[in-house]
Amino acid sequence: MTDSPVRPPTAPPLVELRGIVKVFPGVRANDGVDHTNAAGEVHGRLGENGAGKTTLVSILYGLEQPDEGTIAVNGTAVRIESPRQALSRGIAIVQQHFALVPTLTVAENVLLGQEGRPVFSAARVEAAVGALAETYGLALDPSALVGELSIGQRQRVEILKCLYREPQVVVFDEPTTVLIPEEIERLFETVRTLASEGRAVVLITHTLDELMAVTDRISVLRAGRSVGTFATAEVDPPGLARLMVGREVKLRSAVVARAEDVQLEEHAEHEVGDVVLDLAGVTVLDGSTVRLDRIELTVRAGEVVGLAGVEGNGQRELVQLMCGTRRPTSGTVRVGGVDLSAAGPLRWQAAGVRVVTEDRHATGLVLDMSVGENLVTDRIHHRPFSRRGLLSFGQLLQHGRRLMREFRVKAPSPATPARSLSGGNQQRVVLARELSADVRVLVAAQPTRGLDVGAIEEVTERVVAARDAGAAVLLISSDLAEILALSDRVAVIHRGRLLAVLAQREATLERLGPLLAGHVDVAEVAS
Amino acid sequence: MMVGISITAGAASDLFASAARLATPIGFVALGETFGEAAGIINIGLEGVMLASALAGAWAAASSGSVLTGFAVAMLTGMALLGVMALLCIGLRANQIVVGLGMNLVALGATTLVFKSVRTVALAPGLDPLQLGFLADIPFLGPAFFRQRLTFFVLLLLTAAAAFVLRRTAWGLRLRAVGETPAAADAAGVRVDAVRVQAMLVCGALAGLGGAALSIGELRGFTENMVAGKGFIALAAVIFGRWKPWAVLAACGVFGLADALQGQLPAWDINFPPSVLRMLPYLIALVALAVQRGRARPPAALSIPYERRR
Numbered sequence: 020m021t022d023s024p025v026r027p028p029t030a031p032p033l034v035e036l037r038g039i040v041k042v043f044p045g046v047r048a049n050d051g052v053d054h055t056n057a058a059g060e061v062h063g064r065l066g067e068n069g070a071g072k073t074t075l076v077s078i079l080y081g082l083e084q085p086d087e088g089t090i091a092v093n094g095t096a097v098r099i100e101s102p103r104q105a106l107s108r109g110i111a112i113v114q115q116h117f118a119l120v121p122t123l124t125v126a127e128n129v130l131l132g133q134e135g136r137p138v139f140s141a142a143r144v145e146a147a148v149g150a151l152a153e154t155y156g157l158a159l160d161p162s163a164l165v166g167e168l169s170i171g172q173r174q175r176v177e178i179l180k181c182l183y184r185e186p187q188v189v190v191f192d193e194p195t196t197v198l199i200p201e202e203i204e205r206l207f208e209t210v211r212t213l214a215s216e217g218r219a220v221v222l223i224t225h226t227l228d229e230l231m232a233v234t235d236r237i238s239v240l241r242a243g244r245s246v247g248t249f250a251t252a253e254v255d256p257p258g259l260a261r262l263m264v265g266r267e268v269k270l271r272s273a274v275v276a277r278a279e280d281v282q283l284e285e286h287a288e289h290e291v292g293d294v295v296l297d298l299a300g301v302t303v304l305d306g307s308t309v310r311l312d313r314i315e316l317t318v319r320a321g322e323v324v325g326l327a328g329v330e331g332n333g334q335r336e337l338v339q340l341m342c343g344t345r346r347p348t349s350g351t352v353r354v355g356g357v358d359l360s361a362a363g364p365l366r367w368q369a370a371g372v373r374v375v376t377e378d379r380h381a382t383g384l385v386l387d388m389s390v391g392e393n394l395v396t397d398r399i400h401h402r403p404f405s406r407r408g409l410l411s412f413g414q415l416l417q418h419g420r421r422l423m424r425e426f427r428v429k430a431p432s433p434a435t436p437a438r439s440l441s442g443g444n445q446q447r448v449v450l451a452r453e454l455s456a457d458v459r460v461l462v463a464a465q466p467t468r469g470l471d472v473g474a475i476e477e478v479t480e481r482v483v484a485a486r487d488a489g490a491a492v493l494l495i496s497s498d499l500a501e502i503l504a505l506s507d508r509v510a511v512i513h514r515g516r517l518l519a520v521l522a523q524r525e526a527t528l529e530r531l532g533p534l535l536a537g538h539v540d541v542a543e544v545a546s
Numbered sequence: 547m548m549v550g551i552s553i554t555a556g557a558a559s560d561l562f563a564s565a566a567r568l569a570t571p572i573g574f575v576a577l578g579e580t581f582g583e584a585a586g587i588i589n590i591g592l593e594g595v596m597l598a599s600a601l602a603g604a605w606a607a608a609s610s611g612s613v614l615t616g617f618a619v620a621m622l623t624g625m626a627l628l629g630v631m632a633l634l635c636i637g638l639r640a641n642q643i644v645v646g647l648g649m650n651l652v653a654l655g656a657t658t659l660v661f662k663s664v665r666t667v668a669l670a671p672g673l674d675p676l677q678l679g680f681l682a683d684i685p686f687l688g689p690a691f692f693r694q695r696l697t698f699f700v701l702l703l704l705t706a707a708a709a710f711v712l713r714r715t716a717w718g719l720r721l722r723a724v725g726e727t728p729a730a731a732d733a734a735g736v737r738v739d740a741v742r743v744q745a746m747l748v749c750g751a752l753a754g755l756g757g758a759a760l761s762i763g764e765l766r767g768f769t770e771n772m773v774a775g776k777g778f779i780a781l782a783a784v785i786f787g788r789w790k791p792w793a794v795l796a797a798c799g800v801f802g803l804a805d806a807l808q809g810q811l812p813a814w815d816i817n818f819p820p821s822v823l824r825m826l827p828y829l830i831a832l833v834a835l836a837v838q839r840g841r842a843r844p845p846a847a848l849s850i851p852y853e854r855r856r
């Protein structure tokens with residue numbers, strides 16, 4: 020940031036939370052947390068998965084009630100009992116998990132709760148929402164149904180919805196995880212504009228560079244307690260990571276991956292075997308829309324192939340294909356030489372294909388079941404979890420406890436409902452289930468989305484371990500740093516077509532950037 | 547097929563006329579349920595609500611001598627009953643299916659009891675069919691659709707109004723949001739419970755009108771269990787019509803046609819066991835629901851009470 024906010028010393032902070040305590044069964048999610056935001060200030064919030072960041076802002080937004088502590092807005096003590104009350108006090112939030120109505124259009128979602136007049140004209144609202152989207156550089160079709168949008172597009176709708184309310188206090192809970200770099204840049208411009216207009220902004224993110232770039236102050240939470248609040252100018256990323264996790268963390272960033280001569284240790288010599296996963300001429304149509312267009316791709320045992328691309332370019336359909344929940348319109352998919360094009364989910368699993376899907380809420384977890392149950396949804400029919408059709412709860416708990424320990428899932432017990440876990444811990448449950456099975460092919464879509472820096476390091480190690488154990492790994496990610504750090508070969512997907520498959524040495528940011536945007540030379544396709 | 551041979555245009559026109567007449571009471575109830583379900587509330591108790599308001603309406607009309615009073619009382623009865631259901635389903639988060647079942651059982655018992663002690667409602671005043679000027683003289687269409695009772699035309703107006711309200715008004719938008727993703731509506735500042743209660747009251751008012759359309763408009767009185775499954779048919783019509791007012795009305799028309807056919811076949815000398823004929827509308831409802839393609843998806847939060855949590 021350029022200069023720190025100027026305000027008379029007597030002006031009360033725009034928002035002030037004091038001594039917030041929130042206890043959930045088995046966890047003190049917030050344990051005496053303070054938070055102040057002056058007008059014009061961007062206050063960053065950092066902390067491990069499950070540290071209590073979302074809980075804190077949920078209390079501010081009236082989604083949760085604190086057990087102790089006070090909230091003051093503009094110097095006046097207030098009680099915020101519902102989002103409605105929060106909104107009426109000028110507080111708006113972009114939640115970590117979407118709160119959108121899939122059967123309504125983008126414009127209707129933005130308008131909802133804020134209609135102004137009793138009767139509206141779809142055309143007029145769409146025009147207004149379209150104009151607002153344009154102002155903030157959020158590419159969106161206001162008349163599109165939200166249910167048909169990609170995750171990245173939905174995130175933009177959430178941001179738009181929040182800004183439409185012209186809030187005084189704006190909370191962003193991990194807004195950037197599903198956005199592409201240009202969008203993140205635009206969002207930060209917006210954040211700066213909001214601050215310069217005298218609004219208060221709270222920004223939660225796991226990306227340290229983002230915090231450094233846009234905040235005035237940063238507060239660190241660890242296990243529900245405040246570790247401290249620092250002026251951004253006085254801290255650096257490694258220091259922040261240490262404060263947050265309590266140990267040294269190896270940070271991965273695009274800057275490291277860019278230096279071509281750096282031999283990342285993830286790439287250390289390893290054996291590459293036969294082709295295991297083989298997609299030949301795979302086309303997927305949705306009515307007349309082409310989702311995947313004649314995909315040719317192989318992954319060998321002991322190899323990581325990274326599939327780079329902006330989300331919504333066919334990745335979801337590719338994942339569905341390998342879950343067995345969608346069939347190719349034409350072409351074949353083979354695993355170990357066996358044609359699985361027409362196979363259902365059970366046969367895909369039996370073939371050793373494990374999939375970490377990109378949307379943990381929609382396809383990764385059954386939110387209302389317990390963590391322990393979620394950890395066995397794929398193997399519930401087998402021993403030792405079920406015998407002659409009867410479940411063994413003892414086994415289920417024991418298995419749950421073991422995996423929770425091994426994958427460091429932070430939850431009171433395997434009986435805790437998956438819904439009540441923090442976002443990052445939900446992701447760990449998915450990873451624990453998929454990686455603890457026999458893995459022949461690992462399809463990992465956005466596996467580190469929403470994870471803290473320490474957890475990203477762990478996942479990286481686990482993917483490398485699976486690879487070294489001979490698994491064929493297809494890593495689908497929109498995060499280039501992640502792709503470059505792990506992949507032996509990099510494929511780029513755009514509008515359902517593979518634009519290039521590059522060896523690790525050839526895959527540089529300079530080469531990949533234009534490809535991601537769909538710019539391709541004739542020479543590239545030929546290779 | 548088997549009927550094709552001897553049907554004249556006049557007979558077909560008669561058939562459609564009685565289909566529209568028979569569909570009218572169902573149409574009101576189904577329209578009400580469209581609002582309820584759009585907001586995520588399923589009302590298995592429509593049959594009971596319809597029955598109770600049919601009796602209340604007939605009684606009020608008979609004792610006041612005024613058809614309008616009869617309709618007003620029926621409407622208020624429907625709203626009161628739905629108010630009670632709202633108290634249970636929304637206030638106490640009770641299971642909607644159980645509450646609905648209870649409503650049917652209580653209404654059947656209570657109306658029978660009341661009816662046995664007041665008998666007189668068998669002589670309620672009624673509505674006569676209208677003659678809509680030159681429209682009534684259009685060949686085929688005139689006799690079929692423009693010599694109906696006032697209730698039929700009111701239903702058409704209300705259907706148009708419902709389509710408009712659901713699509714184009716802020717309240718309709720909130721209603722749809724609350725039925726689909728109440729958590730999202732809540733986060734957007736919508737009072738989920740309030741909107742649901744409002745939808746239930748609208749459902750009650752329309753179900754009450756449906757009951758009165760049957761007892762006052764159609765049969766001029768009340769008989770024991772006179773609704774005879776029409777409330778359930780209305781429930782099926784909402785699904786068959788994919789939660790869209792005009793399509794729901796059309797679905798009611800199909801069921802009305804089946805009902806009308808049951809009356810007409812003997813007149814055409816086509817002899818079928820009457821018990822089989824009486825099943826016809828229900829059979830059609832079953833078949834219609836079974837063959838309906840998977841694309842029609844009910845509101846996602848249908849029948850699920852909402853509580854704020856992550």
Ligand SMILES: Nc1ncnc2c1ncn2[C@@H]1O[C@H](COP(=O)(O)OP(=O)(O)OP(=O)(O)O)[C@@H](O)[C@H]1O
Nearest residue numbers: 043048068069070071072073074439440441442443
């Ligand atoms: N509704 C709930 N019921 C029970 N426990 C909960 C509930 N909500 C949160 N928790 C617990 O509170 C703790 C803090 O969760 P919170 O979501 O605030 O973490 P977070 O800092 O946002 O983490 P992440 O970075 O993973 O999103 C976690 O241990 C979580 O399991």
Ligand SMILES: [Mg+2]
Nearest residue numbers: 073115441442
């Ligand atoms: Mg969180």
